[in-house]
Amino acid sequence: MSTPEDEPASRREVAAVQAEVRDAQREAEIARETAQDVAESTGPHALDAQFGRLGRPLRRDSPFMLGFLGALGVFLAWFLIQAMVQARSVIILIVVSLFLAVGLNPLVEWLTARNTRRGLAIGLVFLAVIGAFVGFGFAVVPPAAEQSNQFVQDLPS
Numbered sequence: 001m002s003t004p005e006d007e008p009a010s011r012r013e014v015a016a017v018q019a020e021v022r023d024a025q026r027e028a029e030i031a032r033e034t035a036q037d038v039a040e041s042t043g044p045h046a047l048d049a050q051f052g053r054l055g056r057p058l059r060r061d062s063p064f065m066l067g068f069l070g071a072l073g074v075f076l077a078w079f080l081i082q083a084m085v086q087a088r089s090v091i092i093l094i095v096v097s098l099f100l101a102v103g104l105n106p107l108v109e110w111l112t113a114r115n116t117r118r119g120l121a122i123g124l125v126f127l128a129v130i131g132a133f134v135g136f137g138f139a140v141v142p143p144a145a146e147q148s149n150q151f152v153q154d155l156p157s
Helices: 007-041 063-086 088-113 118-154
Strands: none
Touching: 063 088, 088 118
């Protein structure tokens, strides 16, 4: 229960809270009026000192907006195609390396399953692939060179 000595303190607290509420209401009213003034000054019929009155905003289905977005889409497509043409050799290398990685991964996994460290397994597979390419070169290049020389000699003069 409150005692008679506590009542003046609680009345003061209530009065202070009410004063704070009134101040907050005044600030909110000032902010509302300011926002309304700004909205009126920047609305669709606002007067700009340098350029005059602002026009209506463009609708999304207006012919100008449709043409602008269509041209922007064509430009973007052209730009992407040009980027693909410029990066064609890099893209081809990436695709080939992906196929090699996917194709050789089972061999690496097989070696790691037989207690070979992964780095060593990758190195062994790499050396085996390089050796296969070199062996293919040695197997194909000499006969192809010999046959092309024979073909040149057999040509009528």
